[in-house]
Amino acid sequence: MIKMTLNNKPVELDVNPQMPLLYALRDELKLTGTKFGCGAGQCGACTVHVNGQAMRSCVTPVSAIAEQAITTIEGLADHNGKLGESAVQIAWREFKVPQCGYCQSGQMMSAAALLQAIPQPSDEQIIEHMQGNICRCGTYKRIKAAIKSAATHSSASSLSASHSATGNSADSTLPVSTSPSNKSKVEVFSASQFASKKQGASS
Ligand code: FES
Ligand code: FES
Secondary structure, eight states: OEEEEETTEEEEEOSOTTSBHHHIIIIISOOTTSOOSSSSSSSOTTEEEETTEEEEGGGOBGGGGTTOEEEOGGGOBOTTOOBTOSHHHHHHHHTTOOSSOTTHHHHHHHHHHHHHHOSSOOHHHHHHHHTTSOOTTOOHHHHHHHHHHHHHSOOGGGSOSOOOSSSOOOOTTSOOOOSOOOTTOOOOEEHHHHHHHHHHHHO
């Protein structure tokens, strides 16, 4: 049984420990905002946050994220915990960044991680950080403009819902979220419960 915190909720996963986190998110937990692109760590479509850092979920086995805090695009929120209203998401809408949209959840997760680490990135830092996220539609100019806009409208702490499974910010190199969390919540969801709750919420 793999335990983790997913979008501020404790989750238990009864899967093969070698299963890629991407498969667990999409197939077991029904969080399909995270996309399969290359499956080899090369395109960035599957990017999620692990303790606030961008990570390619297609090449990350679930065994590697036990007891960690995972944030997916579904958990990206503003500093009040309002889902879908992080500075990055607001800027993405403002600049109408997506074309087909397939790569964009990964792009936003990478961008959010960048702004958590470097609240006011230079053009060079944006290009360097985002170069691993491929967009077949070529939306790179709008992505860069949106990141610069998000940087001016946000503080680093307002970009993601949760970055600590324990509430203990042991890694001082990582930003600490000030968003309200459900860390005190004692309810623990199994994968099937989590998926059914998620489906119920969206129906
Ligand atoms: S699907 Fe994970 S990097 Fe391409
Ligand atoms: S918007 Fe189509 S692949 Fe990026």
